[in-house]
Amino acid sequence: MTILDGLPGALTDPDLLTSYRRDEADLCEAGQPLAVVRPTTTDEVVAVVKWAAQHGVPVVAQGARTGLAGGANAVDGCLIVSMVNMDRIVEVDRSNRIAVVQPGVVNAALSRAVAQVGLRYPPDPGSWETSTIGGNVATNAGGMCCVKYGVTTEYVLGLEVVLADGRVLRTGRRTPKGVAGYDLTRLFVGSEGTLGIITEITVALRPAIADPLTLVAVFPNTASAGDAVNRIFTAGLAPALLELLDQVHLAAIERYQPMGLNTQAKALLLAAADRTEDLDAIAQLCRDAGSGEVWQATDATEAAELLQARRRAHPAMEKLAMETYEHGGLIIDDIAVPRTRLAELLDSIELIAAKHGVTVGVVGHAGDGNLHPNIVVNRDDPDSVAAGHRVFDEIMECGLALGGTCTGEHGVGLLKRDWLATELGPVGLDVQRAIKTALDPANLLNPGKVLPL
Amino acid sequence: MTILDGLPGALTDPDLLTSYRRDEADLCEAGQPLAVVRPTTTDEVVAVVKWAAQHGVPVVAQGARTGLAGGANAVDGCLIVSMVNMDRIVEVDRSNRIAVVQPGVVNAALSRAVAQVGLRYPPDPGSWETSTIGGNVATNAGGMCCVKYGVTTEYVLGLEVVLADGRVLRTGRRTPKGVAGYDLTRLFVGSEGTLGIITEITVALRPAIADPLTLVAVFPNTASAGDAVNRIFTAGLAPALLELLDQVHLAAIERYQPMGLNTQAKALLLAAADRTEDLDAIAQLCRDAGSGEVWQATDATEAAELLQARRRAHPAMEKLAMETYEHGGLIIDDIAVPRTRLAELLDSIELIAAKHGVTVGVVGHAGDGNLHPNIVVNRDDPDSVAAGHRVFDEIMECGLALGGTCTGEHGVGLLKRDWLATELGPVGLDVQRAIKTALDPANLLNPGKVLPL
Incomplete structure (x- = not known):
């Protein structure tokens, strides 16, 4: 007789529990769950949560576990509540x-x-x-x-x-x-x-809208790419998409699947707009900012190919990590700064990476000032992992100093708890805790996530 | 020696206090403030709030007092903190x-x-x-x-x-x-x-954008006006503006400042779009829905005139109230329903008004399903005021039954506290109270507003 006898549908197969331990945040701690449930109705979720409250068991809700901050990772002894069967x-x-x-x-x-x-x-x-x-x-x-x-x-x-x-x-x-x-x-x-x-x-x-029109522009340095972003916004344009790839990513994508990208470029901007005249204006502003090469897609197929290159950024960096080390890994960061500080952030990341001898590729949503530095580490070498984490911390510190935030879109999870505290300061953190306590006084819902312990 | 000696800058002139008692919500209770302060810095606000906390004095913050739900009204013995001098x-x-x-x-x-x-x-x-x-x-x-x-x-x-x-x-x-x-x-x-x-x-x-293009369409009944709204959205259009005036408002505006509006129409839609082809499509959909008269502004001056008619809705209704009764007043309501239920709401308002023998004019943001019924009452006649409040309550009840919310944009203030409780239900209300208690445990910040006592 265990407490789980009161929980119909609880799964405890060890292999299955292992598969539910973590999201896609690499090199991030994860606990050992007690059991997994996959409710199909709100009533079942109610029963599960009441059971957990009664037994003081922490509850970790999960979706597809594609998160990148460890927010869905198990905590020791928790009940995983997978919501994937409520899919109507x-x-x-x-x-x-x-x-x-x-x-x-x-x-x-x-x-x-x-x-x-x-x-x-x-x-x-x-x-x-x-x-x-x-x-x-x-x-x-x-x-x-x-x-x-x-x-x-x-x-x-x-x-x-x-x-x-x-x-x-x-x-x-x-x-x-x-x-x-x-x-x-x-x-x-x-x-x-x-x-x-x-x-x-x-x-x-x-x-619904028609697929936007797309262009790529390559830049000889990060300052000119940042300048292009500023010019686009200062001109009053509203691009449908404005993505950035740095030189490390360009090279990684080209190795992963060659498509003729200029791997000598220090930065590439991928832009889209709903109207031809807007895309033409963006192209001209990129040239004005110093881009020597602007290429506009002439049809939807070409536009889709350009987007595809952007979407390959993550697998290409994973491949780069595996080629660099037998057990290579990626610490995926997520930081946002005011748009006008992008070039400074890019330059600082390059300096930080060089200082620690670590490879960092940067990809991100330039139009939002939101970058994802991907830090390559050797899982077999604690020094390499430690250096990766130092790079991560220095990038955070730099981003906050530029007026940014420690997470633009991936969330806090486990990865950013301490940086959240730094960003919010004591009053902000107190108010966040007060909200948490008001709604979850026993701290059973995904404990230890978002707010630092 | 009073507690106010510890509060530099406190104003207590009785006439001045009276002028700070209420916002623009007519026929809504208001208390008697203890004093008014007009801080010019955050530090001064801090000092004021600390003083209030120390002495257990309720604090009511105010802006321009143009609110329409009594949210900025004084509560007895409160300190009014007017923020108008922090205007940088x-x-x-x-x-x-x-x-x-x-x-x-x-x-x-x-x-x-x-x-x-x-x-x-x-x-x-x-x-x-x-x-x-x-x-x-x-x-x-x-x-x-x-x-x-x-x-x-x-x-x-x-x-x-x-x-x-x-x-x-x-x-x-x-x-x-x-x-x-x-x-x-x-x-x-x-x-x-x-x-x-x-x-x-x-x-x-x-x-910045160019001023949008504008049209008016008049409808023989509310159902056809509602149908036009549905057709516009179902067609995938995104109007820049989609306003509705009912017959009572049309007549009131025409009396207030004649501009040739068709006062026989049961409803008028005022629409705007950024592109000519979108406005043409809206015009055609209005005709398809049964509008016998669609008039497109041909230039910015005409467009501005149409908007002006809409902006006159409130003073025109105030004039109507004053013409109807020596001390006429308006209870201004604010309710939102799913867009597709607009015609039902309009018809119900007309029936409710007729049942109680009360004049109600409806104006609002049709594209958002957000209507403002303006209820005309005789301030000198308690029965008239009571009938007005019954109409108000029945409109609320009807709006919630149509899947709506008790306030689309004016807020809860004092006017909607009880309807908020009905809309949220006991769990929702409990959670709202838990948030309030977490942030203001002594209930000193604008007490009695938003949440029911």
Whole structure:
């Protein structure tokens, strides 16, 4: 007789438990779960949470575990509540432009379903083909279209949430506007499962749009790439996409799948716009800023190929890590600075990497000032891993000094807890803790995530 | 020797106190303040709040007092903290598209300042020429452009807030994206001074746009007007503005300032779009839905005139109330339903008004499903006022039954506290109270507002 006898559907197979231990944040601690449950209804989630509260067992909610900050990693002795079986699109309402979904619905599944009625769900995290809307909401996921269309939280109208004591809370609305009380919806968005378990999501949709037009511009140095970004925004343009790849990434992508990228370039910008005249203006501004090579896609196929190169950034860097070390790994960082400080951040990252003798490739959403430095380490060598973490910390320190934030879109999870404390300061941290305590006094919901211990 | 001796700058002139008692919500209770202060720095706000905490004096923050829900009304014995003297535009950063302002900056002042560098601050509440950004943020103000550009909260990136104990909290960021911890910024937006006093605001700006093109369409019945709204959205259009006036308003505006409006029409839609082809499509959809008369403005002057008619809705209804009764008054309501339920709501309002023999004019943001029924009452006749409040309550009941919310943009204040409780239900209300208690345990910040007693 164990406490698990009171928990129908609990899975405890050791191999299975291992497979649920962690998300995609490499080199990040993960505990050993007690069991896994995969509820199919809100009532089952309520029963599970009540059981956990009764037995003082920590609860870690998971979606597709594609997160990059360890937010979904197990803590020792926890119950993993996997939401992937709650994967029903409950409703798509074309005239009101909303959809109601369960949290386990995959982003791509929702995107395709609403496309069938001429609508669009804009948030497009890199993981969109596999990550769930629940996970996207829990982490307030970003993506490439955010520069024009904003992040997940802009599209969440209402939630159903199971609270720490098992009560079911409904937040928000189905109407375009509403100010009835404190904005609890957006308090739960990005809370990484620490305030409640999301069991239903009402999202706003937008009209479908034609695929934007695309160009690439290569730059002889980071200053000129940063200058191009500034010129584009100062000119009042609203690019649909404005991505950056540094030289390390360019070389890695070209090795991974050759497509004729100029690997001598110090930086590449990938831009998109909805109107030809806007893309032409962006092209000219890139040239004005010093780009010697601007290439506009002439059709959708070419545009898709350019986007594909950007999407290959992550696997290409993984391959680079494996080629560099037998057990190479990547510490994936996520930092955002005011757009005008991009070049300074890029230059600082290069200096920091050189100082520690570590390879760092930078890719990111230049239009949002949001960069992902990918730090290559040798898992077999503690010194290499330690050097990687020092690089990570120095990049954080630099980003905050430039007026930035320690996470633009990946979330805090385990990776950024201490930097969150630095960024928020004591008053900010106190208020965050007060909110957590008000909603989860026993600290059973994803304990140790977001807020430092 | 009174407790006020410890509060430099406290004003207690009785006439002055009276002038600070209430916002623009007619027929709404207001208490008698103890004193008024008008701080000019965050440090002064800190000193004031610490004084209030020490003496157990309730604190009511005010902007321009243009609110419509009594949120800024005095409570008995309170200290009014008027933020109008903190009216500095601290910074406009063109390349990063942000502005930093003190709360007392008037919306129009910010809008004009950023227009000088080719930028735009979209939120445009009806009161924009006089209301403050601080008040707009505290109430999460809407406006006419929300249908395309969203409400105030979409533009607030970060805040400085003086907490109930006098500590200064900084929330948010200056970067386009950021997910560092719980979204405290949006928790404070719309909290109506009940969680803290906002002393600085960082807002996102957008590129300036040309004034949109405008049309009016008149409809023989509400069903056809509602149908037109549905057709416009179902067709995937994104109007820059989509406003509705009912027959009572049309007649009132025409009496107030004749401009040839068809006062036989049951409803008028005012629409705007950024592109000619979109406005043409909207015109055709209005005709398809049964509008017998669609009139497109041919230039900016005509477009401005159409908007002016809409802006006259409120003074025209006030005049109607004064003409109907010697001491006529208006109870201004604010309700939002899913867009597809607009016609039902309009018809129900007409029936409710007729049942109680009360004049109700409806104006609102049709594209957001957000209507403002304006209820005419005779202040000298308690039965008339009581009938007005019954109409108000029945409209609320109807709106919630249609899947709506009790306030689309005016906020809860005093007027909607009980309806908030109905809308949220016991769990929602408990969580709202838990947040309030976590941040203001002594209940000194604007007590009795938002949450029911």
